[in-house]
Amino acid sequence: MVTSSAKALSQNTTVIEADQIPIKAVKLFQSSGSAAKITRTFPLSFLRSQNEAQVVEIVHLPASVQSVDVSITSTSGSVTILDHYHTSITDVQKPPIPVTTASQALRELETERLRLEDEKRVRQQSFTFLTTYMDSLAQCKSQGQPEAAQMVTFFDEFVEIGITRSAAIAELDGKLADISNKIREETERLSKLSSDLPVKVVTVISCTSQVSVEAAELTVSYVVKQVSWKPAYDLHIAMTGNTPSPTVTLDFRCTVTQWTGENWENISLALTTANQVLQLIRLPEPKKIDISLRPSNVFHQPTNAFHRPANAPQAALFGAPAAPLSRSSVLASATASIDIPGQRPPNQAPIAQLANFPPGSPTTVVVETPEAEAPSQGVSQLISHDSKDPITHTASGNLFIPSDHAEHHVLVDSLSLRAEFMRVVVPGIDNRVYYTCEVKNTSEYVLLPGTVKTYLNDKHVSSTDIHNTELPQILECSLAVDTGVKALHNRASDALPQSVPTFTSKAMTTYTSATVLHNTYAEPIRGVIVRSSIPLPADPRITIVLKEPAGLAEIDEGSVTVKEGCLARWSTTGGRKGKQAGLFEWVCDMNPGTEVLKAVWEVCAPQHLELLEQVRP
Template sequence: MLVALFALMHVQAYTQTELRVDSKITDVTVFLNKAQVTREVKTKVGAGRSTLVVTGLTALLDQQSVQVSGKGKVVIEGISHRQNFLNEFNMPAKLKSLKDSVELLQRQLQLEQSQKEILNKEEQMLLSNQKIGGTQSNLTVAELKAMSDFFRTRMTDIVTTRMKHEDKIRKANASIVRLQRQIAEQNDMYSRNTSEIVVALSADAATAVELELNYVVGNAGWQPIYDLRATNTKSPVQLNYKANVYQSTGEEWNNVKLTLSTANPSEGGVKPELYTWLLDFYIPQPIYGNRKMEMQSKPAMRSMVAAEESAVVADRLQEVESMSGFVNTIQTSLNTEFAISLPYTVSSANKPTMVDIRSYEMKASYVYSVAPKLDNDAFLLAKAVGWEDFNLLPGQANIFFEGTFVSTSFIDPNSIKDTLAISLGRDKRVVVKREKLKDFSSRRTIGSNQRDTYTFEISVRNTKAESIQLIVEDQLPISMNSQIEITALDSGGARFNKETGKLIWEVGLQPNETKKFQFKYEVKYPKDKQISGLE
């Protein structure tokens, strides 16, 4: 009997023991949508079968993506994932600090309110004892004056001190409200249920184990953003490639090895298949009363990708030493990865974290451009080349010229041809004027047709102390009706595109030099018709 009992106890001890272990996030690869998190577990297991429960994981992880590998004299027998609706994340230091601050302010608030209440009661006591010495007492003038001075002085002190307490109470309440708003925002991220990864192991003897866990999470990703800087019209354009990294998984990525990838797992990687395309005649179904039977088809199942909200990114001051110097660019078979060699922290928050990726120089030529039909100001353009080598993605660009913020633009590599044109702002020193020459414009009626002739003159003057290259743009109308005929009588030496009607002059202007351009066109249409949008 004792032998059987001992054997049963031995089997139960060998079969399975559950051990809850902590883990640490060491690496995170952030995709354009989603991220892959790597955790490290270090523990010890005894002989036999053990079950390690890695706790405190986000509930947003994709259980199909879980991978576990490790080091040690153990065998991984199985991996599973489960939700934990009872335990919450360990309270992060930031959230704990906010709650501690609220508790401290609430204690101060109670103290100030108590002090104010004491002053109120003292005031009531003084007011209820205004009959000094009672009705039968005869007080001397000196005693009456002394009591009156005491009453006035004490009441003044009470009112003054109470006002100070009320001011402290008001400020404490305002601070508590602000802190509670921040706590509510943090609680929304951290008060979610957690999940756990369960790893079944077996070992012949007690041993140390190091496990590496990988899983993909949602509510994370990054968006590219660029700073384009030009020092002057002689220097190349500096392109600072940055990323807005966001995550609201509830996990804290503290001092992790961060890698940004241009891959997007949400798009899927499975090749689409063409199925047989069947055609048949449409056979309408009969209508019974007011009810119409409609044919229904089953649409093919397609994966839907949710669109991400564009972050409002504020411009930041340039750091003395940029993080871009610690980024390695890795070109994989399908995507580009930016590995940051220094540890980085990305908190679980509604606001993104700015990460510097790389800094590049692009050769650029500078030219002025003006379209006086729309705006008489000339705009300085930087035409940069070589951007194709930088693996750019569509994103917002903040433009700076001569150290001053100019505007916000958008870079879409898919729509750029060979030159990246960057508008650096207006230059009032290039004077432009466009006017209609009435003496060379006319309106005639010939037979059943109306013939309108228009002549315009554009004058440009360079008041700068240096020569410039200038592009002047204008246009002729394009007919959308066969009864409207448009004839270019004089293009003024411009490059004319008949399909778009655009006129382009490219000229050089010396300091204080003025040049003029004239163009003329005729519009023929039936005299009993009116044309909209002319001139």
């Protein structure tokens, strides 16, 4: 029964070359490794209403095909997909597809060669017949004998016919040689395709209604793995004299490399952070939760200097102390000015010189006690959180990306955005003052993590990275180091154990961080941002109270006035965590001359524990 069915199917098989039909769309996936979903649409005009099944074989698909989806639509009548599968032609134990079946171009070339050969044969036969007739005249074998003058005319015409015949045959020989070369090239192409694109998709369909099917379309989608891609951005800033334009252009690009074996020509390109395997929409399920007893002699020891115990008070910045807790490791992060040999910033060139922000590292205050055994996982850690919804973008135009293993920087869209220009300094890390561009993403695109190259008047001046997709997205790009503004930083501490009641066994230390700014320009400058941070307690036995800037500890957002033309606020731009991470900044308008900005905080900790400052990565 299987054999007869296979025979019946083989009598109604149609082969379609995938490389002869353009790709409709490509979607690039990024999660779980890069992959691409290719969508093709094949027109079917050979269907007929009958009970007998028909087979459509789509050949010359990439070897890296992972999975295949097939669907069919028709303008009239009902068409049903009975079965579909994909396989490698090299793995099938049967003779290969004949080239005359596998290539429409080769069939046309073979037909043209036969036509030229027939024409050459007819011309040769006709001249042979004429030659025989002239021989008979010369031997006086014909019934009517022409006059001498007629014989001369006949021979002259015979010579002209011979010359024309030779030229025509020579031209035919040239055409036959060209056709033979094209047939050889097409055969070599097919041979290469059979090795580079060895996969075929077989679809068994049936027209189940009595209505004739005039036309139908078979849509085939498949996932391939021989692809890599990543987002890339070009930020273009134009200068008018010495003033940058407030409107900038952000080119959203995608660096694509593909070696699938098939060229992506005139395609619609989409980019997504979704997983090509898992469903994008999943119904959540409640989790099983167990409650166990913790041994009385064990207390949780944090393993991360920035991970605060669940019962540690967030209000420590406001000066609310907590009860002592025994046998706990005490961790507290702090920001300090520490000189590292060989790491001091060198003298800088004028403002036109480029300089990127060097990576800053917070300083950590570590108080060590005897080790304690870590507890079992808490209940809150057992509750899983769904990942964020995937981000998908579609390029605005059709693209061409050949299979050449090269990096193609294709344009997804060009965005016009507003920019704000300012000077920024982080004196606890680097005393250099950076001239900076801050761009807020107000477009419909969520910018994916990637590298942003900044161009000032079409000259590349710096590069930065987008790390997160949280809104609002703000890009900070350094343009140059402004040597017209100088910055100096100093940090000092003063231990005052006598100010704390002796029965508490605690010592209080006051830290003062001072930043001196000097504006060497003859004119005032606006919007100088000075970023800093204060330590956060990682143990309830440590209390930190922010004294200056005055009033900043009492607010969660907004700003407080430090003095005329200068305010302080929690630093939340560019994905910074602000008060939660102890990050704050001053924003000042500076007249020519010197300004001093001061931060003061108090640290209260047990006297018998030593505070050791270390730079953390």
